[in-house]
Amino acid sequence: MEKDIVIIGGGLTGLSTAINLKKKGFNIIVLEKTDRLGGQIQTFHENDFVFESGPNTGSGASEEVLNLFDELSTECKIEFAKKESEKRLIWKNEKFHPLPNGLWSGITTPLFRFSDKLHILxxxxxxxxxxxxxxxxxxxxxxxxxxxxxxAVDPFLSGIYAGDATALITRHALPKLYNLEQDYGSFIGGAIKKVQKDKNQNKSQSKKGIFSTNGGMENLIKAMIKYIGKENIMLSCENIATKPNTDDGTWKTSFKQNNQEIELTSKHLITTVGSYVLPEILKFIEIDKINKITNLRYAPIVQIAVGVKDTGNLKFNAFGGLISSKDNEDFLGILFPSSCFEGRSPNNGALFSFFMGGIKNAALTELSDYEIEEKVVKTFHRMLGFPASKEPDLIRIFRHKHAIPQYEISSEDRFNTVKKLEKSYQGLHIAGNLRDGIGMAHRIIQGAKLAEEIK
Ligand SMILES: Cc1cc2nc3c(=O)[nH]c(=O)nc-3n(C[C@H](O)[C@H](O)[C@H](O)COP(=O)(O)OP(=O)(O)OC[C@H]3O[C@@H](n4cnc5c(N)ncnc54)[C@H](O)[C@@H]3O)c2cc1C
Incomplete structure (x- = not known):
């Protein structure tokens, strides 16, 4: 079989790349190892609860994200989070406190020391x-x-990276924050000037909102599959390996599907898999070079969906609560998806997403389901305030060994190695979340940009 472009990996990056390339008229094929598409994105429906095993929300609905939803508008709709989601809570001294969003709340909050409040001025x-x-x-x-x-910073990083603030390099992990200081000399001054600049350029602030897809994130994946066409996707592809054909500048990709050996020839080869998968796919690359990509650390995470059919008098009008690693708790945070999006729980109920593990507490992800459930129920009472007589109506546990890549000190070397390899091997594109950002919006943007680069 001959194709213009072979894309390896059918997660959000692979599908976003495929859509943009198909739009440009390329003859593409997506090869996926498992028997489903979406990768880390998967939505479950059970007893009137709609819950995610992976990402609950995307942040920063960029131009590329909005364009994607526009393109798929007959099949799925973007859903921006309700106003309540602007309220973020932080756990301290046995209580969740709102993260300050104004001068008065900044002065009165018990989250920060008085001396630091003065220092911030x-x-x-x-x-x-x-x-x-x-x-x-x-x-x-x-x-x-x-x-x-x-x-503020440590729990915020737990929420995004499940990472360690003392190891993540700012210009790679939080480039916008790094640039605020570099470009404007200050976070506060820079943020104010940036809002002003966006206003002058008529950039809509709503584009920066938190988003999901109506009915759950997997509806986006289903719409993407329909657009790409099932004929351009192959599932359950085993032992995918590629090599460049130096005679004619093409790529040979071989694999097994339904016990049949298949070989594809293409002009371009795009990988969108995690760094730890690359050695088996790109066997022709020398070990010292591939090691500079595979030394990327991933935070393991366990996400637990917890549902309550009736919350009684308790209200959860916020995005969720995050927990500082300083407090040595079992959980990184608890999100409140039913407060942000429609139809995630029965009318009087609530859906929560508990997060456990991360770089600092990886051992917790090895606990048995029974041990995790015990911790969830204890925290359900202690942190969410449910009475001892009340038990969750739903608990589902999802384990992610390679949840979030950590943009630590090895990042620059990794990015440079990727660039060098792409230059040495014409038609090779090493994409995915090992570079260009870890969030869903980043994955959609990468797919769009990659398609622009390919001639
Ligand atoms: C628990 C959790 C919570 C998250 N929360 C958020 C959030 O709130 N907001 C946000 O923006 N992002 C969040 N993320 C990150 C977000 O899910 C990712 O950015 C995005 O889904 C990654 O997409 P991807 O296609 O790059 O990778 P993946 O989704 O990992 O897709 C890679 C695909 O490659 C396939 N594959 C692997 N090996 C092979 C092989 N040898 N051959 C062929 N195919 C192969 C895999 O099966 C998979 O389908 C979260 C992630 C996790 C795990």
């Missing part, structure tokens, strides 16, 4: 850093103060 005048490899903890301690790192 001087943030706009603090000197700009000059270490490009400053970690998020170093940069934010310098500009904001230790208690802001403990009760």
């Amino acid at each position: 001087g943030e706009p005048w603090r000197a700009k850093g000059n270490n490009p490899n400053e970690t998020v903890a170093e940069l934010t301690t310098r500009r904001l103060g230790k208690s802001f790192v403990d009760y």
Whole structure:
């Protein structure tokens, strides 16, 4: 079989790339190892609860995200989170407290030390850093103060990276934050100037909202599959391996499907799998080069969907609650998806997503289902405030060994190695979340940009 482009991996990156390439008229094929598409994205429906095993929300609905939903508008609809989602909670001293969003709440919040509240007033005048490899903890301690790192930055990073603020490199992990300081000299001043600049350029603020898909994230995947066409997708492809054909500049991709050996020839080869999968697919690359990509660390996460049919008097009008690693709790945080999106729980009920593990507490992801359930029920009472007589009506556990790649000190070497390999092997594109960002919006943007680059 001959194709213009072979795409390996049928997660959000692979499907987004496929849609954009198909739109440009390329003859593509997506090869997926498992018997389903969507990768980390999967939605479940059970007893009037709609819950995700992977991502619950995408943040920053960029132009590319909106374009994708526009293209698929007859099959699925983007759903922006309700106003309540702007409220974020942080656990401290046996209670969830709202993250301040104004001057008064900033002064009165018990989350930060008084000395740090005074210190932050001087943030706009603090000197700009000059270490490009400053970690998020170093940069934010310098500009904001230790208690802001403990009760804002650390839980925020748990929510996004399940990572370690002392290891994530700001310019790779949070480039927007890094650039605020570099471009404007200050987080506060920079954020104000940026809002003003966006307003002047008529950029809609709503584009920056939190999004999901009506009825669950997997509806986006189903719509993407329909657009790409089942004839351009192959599932259950075993032992995929590729090699460049130096004689004519094409790629040979071989694999097994239903016990049949298949070989494809293509002009371009795009990988969208995790870094740990690359050695088996790109066997022709020298070990010292591939090691610079495979040394990427991934945070393991267990996500637990917890449903309650009737919350009684309890209200959960917020995006969710995050927990500082300083507090040594069992969970990274608890999201409230039913407060953000329609139809995720029965009318008087609620759906929660508990997160456990991450880089700092990887051992917790090895606990048995029974042990995890015990911790969930204890926390359901203690942190969410349900009475002892009340039990969750639904508990489902999802384990992700390679949940979130960590953009740590190895990142620059990895990005450069990818660029060098792509230059050495014409037609090779190493994509996926090992570069260009870890979130869903990043994956959609990468697919769109990659399609632009391919001639
Ligand atoms: C628990 C959890 C919560 C998350 N929460 C959020 C969130 O709130 N917001 C957000 O923006 N992002 C979140 N993310 C990240 C988001 O899910 C990812 O950015 C995105 O789904 C990654 O898509 P991908 O296609 O790059 O990778 P994947 O989804 O991992 O897809 C890779 C695909 O490649 C396939 N594959 C693997 N090996 C092979 C092989 N040898 N041959 C062929 N195919 C192969 C896999 O089966 C898979 O289908 C979360 C992730 C997890 C795990």
